[in-house]
Amino acid sequence: MERSWIIRFLRWFCPTHLLEEIEGDLLQRFERDANKYGDKKARTKLIKNTLRFFRPEIILRNKFSKPILHYMFRNNIKIAFRNFARQKSYTLLNIIGLSLGMAASLLILQYVKYERSFDTFHSRANDIYRIQYNGWQNGKLNYESAVAVPAASAALKNNFPEVEEYSRMLPLSGVIQYEKPGEEPITFREEKAMYADTSLFKIFNFKIVQGDQATCLKGLNKIILSESTARKYFGNENPVDKLLLHNGNRTVEVTGVFEDVPENSHLKFDFLVSYETLNKQTEDQSANSWGWYDFYSFVLLKPGTDVEALQAKWDAFVLKTRKEEWDKFNRKQDFLLKPLTSIHLESKLLYETSPEELRDGKSVYALSVIALFILVIAWVNYVNLATARSFNRANEVGVRKVVGAFRGQLIIQFITESILLNIIAAVLALGIVFALWSSFSSLTGWNIPVDYLLQKDFWLLVVGLFLLGALLSGFYPAIVLSSFRPIAVLKGKMMRSSGGNFLRKSLVVFQFVASVVLISGSLIVYQQLNYMKTKDLGVNIDQTLVLKGPEIAADSVYEKNLEALRTEILRIPGVKGVAGSQNIPGVENYWTMGIKRLNGGPNGWNTVTHTGFDYEFVSQYKINVIAGRSFDRKFPSDAKKVMLNRAAAKELEFDDPAKAIGEKIISGRDTMEVVGVLEDFHQMSLKTAIIPLVCRLSPSASSFYSIKLETDNYKSVMEKIAEPWNTFFPGNPFDYFFLDQHFNKQYSRDDRFGEVFTIFTGLAIFIASLGLVGLASFMTVQRTREIGIRKVLGSTETGIVVLLSKGFMQPVLVGIAIACPIGWWLMGQWLQSFPYHTQIDFWVFVAAGFLVVLIAFLSVSSQTLKAAMTKPAETLKHE
Amino acid sequence: MAKEFLGEFEELVLTLVAALKDDAYGAAIAEEIETRMKRDVNLSAVHVTLYRLEDKGFLKSGMGGGTNERGGRRKRIYTITNAGVATLKAMKEARVDLWKLVPQLKIG
Numbered sequence: 011m012e013r014s015w016i017i018r019f020l021r022w023f024c025p026t027h028l029l030e031e032i033e034g035d036l037l038q039r040f041e042r043d044a045n046k047y048g049d050k051k052a053r054t055k056l057i058k059n060t061l062r063f064f065r066p067e068i069i070l071r072n073k074f075s076k077p078i079l080h081y082m083f084r085n086n087i088k089i090a091f092r093n094f095a096r097q098k099s100y101t102l103l104n105i106i107g108l109s110l111g112m113a114a115s116l117l118i119l120q121y122v123k124y125e126r127s128f129d130t131f132h133s134r135a136n137d138i139y140r141i142q143y144n145g146w147q148n149g150k151l152n153y154e155s156a157v158a159v160p161a162a163s164a165a166l167k168n169n170f171p172e173v174e175e176y177s178r179m180l181p182l183s184g185v186i187q188y189e190k191p192g193e194e195p196i197t198f199r200e201e202k203a204m205y206a207d208t209s210l211f212k213i214f215n216f217k218i219v220q221g222d223q224a225t226c227l228k229g230l231n232k233i234i235l236s237e238s239t240a241r242k243y244f245g246n247e248n249p250v251d252k253l254l255l256h257n258g259n260r261t262v263e264v265t266g267v268f269e270d271v272p273e274n275s276h277l278k279f280d281f282l283v284s285y286e287t288l289n290k291q292t293e294d295q296s297a298n299s300w301g302w303y304d305f306y307s308f309v310l311l312k313p314g315t316d317v318e319a320l321q322a323k324w325d326a327f328v329l330k331t332r333k334e335e336w337d338k339f340n341r342k343q344d345f346l347l348k349p350l351t352s353i354h355l356e357s358k359l360l361y362e363t364s365p366e367e368l369r370d371g372k373s374v375y376a377l378s379v380i381a382l383f384i385l386v387i388a389w390v391n392y393v394n395l396a397t398a399r400s401f402n403r404a405n406e407v408g409v410r411k412v413v414g415a416f417r418g419q420l421i422i423q424f425i426t427e428s429i430l431l432n433i434i435a436a437v438l439a440l441g442i443v444f445a446l447w448s449s450f451s452s453l454t455g456w457n458i459p460v461d462y463l464l465q466k467d468f469w470l471l472v473v474g475l476f477l478l479g480a481l482l483s484g485f486y487p488a489i490v491l492s493s494f495r496p497i498a499v500l501k502g503k504m505m506r507s508s509g510g511n512f513l514r515k516s517l518v519v520f521q522f523v524a525s526v527v528l529i530s531g532s533l534i535v536y537q538q539l540n541y542m543k544t545k546d547l548g549v550n551i552d553q554t555l556v557l558k559g560p561e562i563a564a565d566s567v568y569e570k571n572l573e574a575l576r577t578e579i580l581r582i583p584g585v586k587g588v589a590g591s592q593n594i595p596g597v598e599n600y601w602t603m604g605i606k607r608l609n610g611g612p613n614g615w616n617t618v619t620h621t622g623f624d625y626e627f628v629s630q631y632k633i634n635v636i637a638g639r640s641f642d643r644k645f646p647s648d649a650k651k652v653m654l655n656r657a658a659a660k661e662l663e664f665d666d667p668a669k670a671i672g673e674k675i676i677s678g679r680d681t682m683e684v685v686g687v688l689e690d691f692h693q694m695s696l697k698t699a700i701i702p703l704v705c706r707l708s709p710s711a712s713s714f715y716s717i718k719l720e721t722d723n724y725k726s727v728m729e730k731i732a733e734p735w736n737t738f739f740p741g742n743p744f745d746y747f748f749l750d751q752h753f754n755k756q757y758s759r760d761d762r763f764g765e766v767f768t769i770f771t772g773l774a775i776f777i778a779s780l781g782l783v784g785l786a787s788f789m790t791v792q793r794t795r796e797i798g799i800r801k802v803l804g805s806t807e808t809g810i811v812v813l814l815s816k817g818f819m820q821p822v823l824v825g826i827a828i829a830c831p832i833g834w835w836l837m838g839q840w841l842q843s844f845p846y847h848t849q850i851d852f853w854v855f856v857a858a859g860f861l862v863v864l865i866a867f868l869s870v871s872s873q874t875l876k877a878a879m880t881k882p883a884e885t886l887k888h889e
Numbered sequence: 890m891a892k893e894f895l896g897e898f899e900e901l902v903l904t905l906v907a908a909l910k911d912d913a914y915g916a917a918i919a920e921e922i923e924t925r926m927k928r929d930v931n932l933s934a935v936h937v938t939l940y941r942l943e944d945k946g947f948l949k950s951g952m953g954g955g956t957n958e959r960g961g962r963r964k965r966i967y968t969i970t971n972a973g974v975a976t977l978k979a980m981k982e983a984r985v986d987l988w989k990l991v992p993q994l995k996i997g
Contacts (some may be wrong), residue, residue: 028936031952031964031965034916034917034960034964035914035936035959035964036932037960038916038959039916040933041959057933059933062934063932064934065933065937067940067941068933068936161892222978343939711955796893
C-alpha cells in the first residue's frame with residue numbers, strides 16, 4: 011500500500027513537516043475502510059481522500075508565512091515612501107520623466123492604432139481586396155493605378171467560385187439642387203459622389219438607415235445620400251422619395267439614406283447614384299469595358315481563400331482571354347488583388363480616392379519606435395539615478411544584512427520602490443493622456459474616438475507598460491544595491507565601482523544617441539517639407555484665385571455668356587488675367603487616353619494624361635515653352651493641335667523636344683499636330699513624380715477659371731465677380747479658392763506628421779536632460795568637500811564648472827558621434843521614398859549636435875554652478 | 890486587535906479537540922464527527938481547519954508516539970489553549986443569551 015502511486019504523489023506535493031501525520035491519518039482511514047467495505051472500495055476512497063489534500067492550504071503551508079509577508083510588505087512600502095520624501099527632487103525628476111514618457115508613448119500608440127484601423131471596421135475586412143491595375147506598354151510598366159477596368163472584377167466573379175461578390179464604383183461630381191416649391195432652391199456643388207450598385211452593401215458594412223439595402227440602388231436615376239448630406243438638403247423632412255436635380259438637367263430620386271462614412275475609411279462618399287444610370291449613359295461601357303480604367307473595383311473572397319493561388323489562376327485566365335487584344339497594341343494588363351486593409355498605409359498608386367489622407371506605413375511605425383525610445387529614456391533615468399545614489403543607501407543595506415535580511419528580501423524591497431514610483435507615474439500619465447486627448451487628437455488631424463481610452467487593450471497596454479517599466483528599471487538597481495557586502499560597507503570602505511560607472515555612462519550615451527537622431531530627424535523632416543513647398547513647380551500658382559466653372563447652363567448661350575463673363579472679370583481693377591482650363595495644378599488628371607506617333611516612335615499605344623486649356627493658360631501660369639510655341643489666337647487651326655510636356659515628348663521617343671514640333675500624333679480618335687513642348691511642371695505635389703501630359707486647346711467650357719490678382723484685396727474683387735456670375739449663370743454655386751492654399755493642402759498630413767515628430771522629439775530630449783540634471787546634482791553633492799578644498803586652494807568658479815562638467819560632456823559627445831551616421835542613414839532611407847527630395851546637409855548634424863551639447867551643458871551646469879558658487883567655508887565647516 | 894470569529898465547522902472541530910483530550914488528531918476527529926454527528930466529512934478539511942485554528946492560537950500541537958496501526962506513522966496530537974477555551978465559552982454563552990430571547994417553543 012505504501013508504495014501506491016497515490017502515496018508517492020502525496021509525498022511529492024505535501025510539505026515534509028505535515029507529511030507524516032497526514033500519511034498516517036490516510037492509512038488509518040484506509041485500514042478502517044478496508045474492514046468495512048473491502049479492499050477495492052477502500053482503495054478508491056484512499057485515492058479520493060488523498061487528492062483532496064492537494065489544495066493550497068496544504069501545499070503552500072509555511073512556504074510563505076502570512077503574517078511575516080504582510081509585515082515585510084508594509085515595511086517595504088513605508089521605507090519606500092520615506093525614501094521618496096527624503097529625496098524629493100530626485101523622486102520628482104523620476105516621476106516627471108516616467109509619467110511624461112508613459113503618457114507620450116500611450117498617446118503615440120493610440121495614434122498608431124488609429125492609423126492602422128483604416129478600413130478594418132468592415133466585418134469581413136480581411137476578405138476584401140481592391141483590384142490594382144498595372145498597364146504595360148512595349149514591355150514597360152506605364153502606370154500603376156488604383157482604378158481598374160470595369161470588366162475585370164466582373165470576370166473574376168463569373169469565373170472563379172472563390173469570389174463571393176464584386177462591386178465597382180465610379181466617382182462623379184456636379185451641382186445638386188433641391189427645389190422646394192415657392193422657395194429658393196438649395197444648391198451645393200458636390201465632389202464626393204460615386205456611381206455604385208447594391209453589391210457594395212454585401213461587401214462593406216456601410217449601414218443603410220432608411221430605404222431597402224437590396225433595392226435602393228436598382229433602376230435608373232436613383233440616389234442615396236449620407237445622413238449629414240440629407241440634413242443639409244432636407245433639414246428635418248423625410249428625404250426618401252424626394253427629387254433632386256443634378257447639373258440642372260437630370261432628375262434623380264432619393265431612395266435611401268446611409269450612415270455617414272466613418273473617418274477611418276479610405277473610401278469616402280456623400281452620395282451614391284445607381285450604377286444602371288451609368289450603364290445607360292455609357293451604353294454598357296461601364297459594365298463591359300476592358301480599356302476604360304476609372305473604376306474602383308472590389309471583390310469579396312470566400313473566407314480562407316488562398317489569394318496567391320487565386321491570383322495565379324486569374325493571371326492565367328486574363329492572359330488567355332486578353333492575349334489577342336493585347337498583341338494588337340503591344341500592351342499588357344495586370345490586375346492585382348490588394349488587401350483592402352493595406353491601402354491606407356501601403357498604397358501609393360495613381361488615382362487613389364483621397365491621396366492626401368494616405369499615410370506612409372513606415373513613418374507611422376517610426377513614430378512607435380519614437381514612443382519606445384521616449385519610454386526607454388525615462389527608464390534609463392531611473393536606473394541611472396538609482397544606481398548613482400546606491401552609495402547613499404549602502405549603510406542601510408549593510409545594517410539590514412547584518413540584522414539578517416536575505417538578499418531576496420532586499421531585492422523585493424528595492425523593486426517595491428520602483429513599483430510604487432511607476433504606479434504614481436502611471437496614474438499621472440493616465441491623467442495627462444485624458445487631459446490632452448482632444449488636443450492631441452486634433453494635432454494628428456484625425457478625430458480619434460475617445461472610446462479608445464475605454465477599450466480593454468488600452469488598459470492592457472497601461473498595465474503592460476507599467477509592469478515592464480517597474481521590472482526593467484527596478485531589477486538592475488535592486489541587484490546592485492542588494493549586492494553590497496555588509497562588512498565592507500559598515501567599515502566605510504565602500505568604493506564606487508567603476509563597472510557601474512561604465513554602465514551609467516553607456517546608458518547616457520544611448521539617451522543622447524536617441525536624442526540626436528531624433529533632432530536631426532525632425533530637422534530633416536522639416537527641410538523636406540520646406541523643400542517640397544518652396545521648390546519651383548514649373549508653374550506659378552501664386553496670387554491665383556480659382557473659380558469653379560458653371561455646370562448648369564443652357565448649351566445655346568453657354569459660350570456667349572462665358573465670353574461675356576470673362577470680359578466683365580477682366581474689367582475689374584486688380585485682376586491681371588483670366589485663364590480657363592479643364593484642370594489646375596493640385597487636382598489629379600483623370601482624363602487619360604492612348605497616344606502614338608503617326609510616324610515612327612514606339613510601337614502601340616501609350617496611355618497618358620490629357621488636359622485642355624485656353625490661349626491664356628500657359629502664359630498666365632508662367633509655364634516654360636521649351637520648343638515651338640503656345641496656342642495662339644492668330645492661328646485658327648490651333649484647335650486641331652496639341653502641346654506636350656517634356657515627359658510626354660520623351661515617352662514618344664523624341665530625343666530632342668524640338669524634333670516633336672510639326673509631328674503628328676494620334677490621341678484617342680484624333681490625329682493632331684504638335685505645336686509646342688512645355689517644360690515639365692508639377693501637376694500634383696512633389697510626393698509624386700511628373701507623368702506625361704498632352705494638352706489640347708479648349709478655348710471655352712472649362713471646369714476651372716484661374717484669376718490672377720494684382721491686389722491683396724481679393725474680397726472686393728470676388729464681390730465684383732459674383733455680380734456678373736449671378737446674371738450669366740443663375741443657380742450655379744459661386745465656389746472659389748486660393749490655388750496655392752489648395753495645392754499645399756496636399757502637404758497638410760505631412761505637416762501634421764512633422765509637428766507630432768517634433769513635439770515628441772522635444773519630449774525625448776527633455777526627459778533625457780532631466781536624467782542628466784539628476785546625475786549632475788548627485789555627483790556634485792558627492793564632491794562638495796573636494797570643491798571646497800579646490801576653492802580654498804585658489805581654483806576659479808569657471809575652473810570648477812569645467813572640471814565637473816567634463817565627466818558628463820564626454821558621454822554626450824560620444825553619443826553625438828554615434829548618432830550622426832545612424833541619423834544620416836535612416837533619414838537617407840526616408841528621403842528616398844520621395845521622388846523629389848532634398849539632400850542631407852552636414853550642418854543638420856552640426857546643429858543637432860550643438861543643440862544637444864547646449865542642452866546637456868545647461869542641465870549639468872545648473873547643478874555644477876551651484877556647487878561652484880557655494881562658499882568653501884559652508885562646505886568645509888561640517889568636517 | 891480584531892476579535893477572531895469561528896465558523897461552524899471550526900467550532901465543531903475545536904470542541905472535539907477539547908473533548909477528545911489526548912486522543913485529538915486528524916483521523917480521530919473526522920471519525921468522531923462521522924459517528925456522532927452523522928455527517929460526511931473530508932479528512933483534508935479537518936486537517937486544514939486544525940492548522941487554521943492553530944494559526945489563530947486556539948490550539949497547539951505536538952507529535953505523539955508511533956503505533957503499528959498506521960504503518961508506524963506518528964500522530965499530531967492537538968490540545969486546546971486557554972484562548973481556545975475562552976472563545977468556546979464566549980460563543981456558547983452568546984448563543985444561550987440569544988436562545989433566551991426566543992419565545993419558548995413547545996415541541997409537539
